[in-house]
Amino acid sequence: MSKIRIISYLIGEVNNKCIKLILIFLLLKTYPCFATNNLIININDTKILLEGNFVQGGLVKGKTNKNLKIKFKEKILRKTSNGSFVIGFGRDHPEQANLYFFINQNWVLKKLNIKQRKYKTQVINGLEKKMVTPPKSFWERIKKENKVIKEIRSLDSNVNFIFQKFDWPTKGIISGVFGSQRILNGKPKRPHYGVDIAAPEGTDILAPTEAIVRMAENDLYYTGGTVMLDHGHGVTSVYSHLSSLNVKVGDKINKDQKIGEVGSTGRSTGPHLDWRINWFSERLDPALFIKE
Numbered sequence: 274m275s276k277i278r279i280i281s282y283l284i285g286e287v288n289n290k291c292i293k294l295i296l297i298f299l300l301l302k303t304y305p306c307f308a309t310n311n312l313i314i315n316i317n318d319t320k321i322l323l324e325g326n327f328v329q330g331g332l333v334k335g336k337t338n339k340n341l342k343i344k345f346k347e348k349i350l351r352k353t354s355n356g357s358f359v360i361g362f363g364r365d366h367p368e369q370a371n372l373y374f375f376i377n378q379n380w381v382l383k384k385l386n387i388k389q390r391k392y393k394t395q396v397i398n399g400l401e402k403k404m405v406t407p408p409k410s411f412w413e414r415i416k417k418e419n420k421v422i423k424e425i426r427s428l429d430s431n432v433n434f435i436f437q438k439f440d441w442p443t444k445g446i447i448s449g450v451f452g453s454q455r456i457l458n459g460k461p462k463r464p465h466y467g468v469d470i471a472a473p474e475g476t477d478i479l480a481p482t483e484a485i486v487r488m489a490e491n492d493l494y495y496t497g498g499t500v501m502l503d504h505g506h507g508v509t510s511v512y513s514h515l516s517s518l519n520v521k522v523g524d525k526i527n528k529d530q531k532i533g534e535v536g537s538t539g540r541s542t543g544p545h546l547d548w549r550i551n552w553f554s555e556r557l558d559p560a561l562f563i564k565e
């Protein structure tokens with residue numbers, strides 16, 4: 274982790290192109306899950322192409338004939354008019370993923386191998402109780418906010434922005450990685466699903482692709498100023514702890530359009546952007562979306 278932090282810091286500082294490339298190479302070596310794979314599945318006369326990260330937290334993009342029905346996790350996958358679709362594998366996805374194709378009136382199973390990751394755990398003891406569990410007076414509010422977030426994450430929108438190339442939403446130092454988990458006073462907390470990018474308060478946050486704004490809230494309990502973007506096909510991205518917002522719900526925004534500024538609102542210990550990506554209820558690793 275600290276190695277990733279140092280290297281990503283240096284990449285921002287160094288101007289020499291050649292040294293920059295070496296540093297990017299080192300970063301990729303340190304973060305080995307960046308590798309994408311291709312897979313071609315042939316069933317009778319039907320061909321299915323899959324490309325992406327077959328790993329926990331990874332997203333795979335597929336292409337096949339536009340009329341083929343595909344099922345994953347009891348869900349019929351949305352396809353574009355040219356037969357493209359996406360599948361995501363959550364943080365704790367088991368080693369095997371079952372993908373079903375409806376061919377000749379039958380569901381044909383194809384098993385995919387999903388690479389398992391090891392996540393960092395951090396044990397912290399002797400914390401004040403109120404730091405570990407939110408006070409009871411906030412529970413109702415937290416429940417309400419979580420319900421709205423859950424509804425947005427269940428959207429299966431008919432826009433195809435997910436097939437665009439993703440860029441980092443802000444520049445800074447990676448101070449937290451996907452999947453890590455803290456054990457506070459012996460209680461395992463929810464894993465950290467975001468990539469934390471530490472940057473000065475007021476740093477611009479830009480949309481990584483075109484998107485539709487589904488949430489623009491100034492003050493959520495955990496995440497403070499929060500923007501949720503919809504990239505289509507069940508993929509949403511979340512930007513937390515913002516000091517100010519530049520978009521409103523329903524806006525159709527362009528790639529690189531400013532959505533807000535880095536801050537430390539909500540439960541946060543310093544200015545940083547917490548960037549998350551979901552495929553429906555599955556948590557994905559935003560770092561895997563960036564292809565250098």
Ligand SMILES: [Zn+2]
Nearest residue numbers: 449467469547
């Ligand atoms: Zn975070």
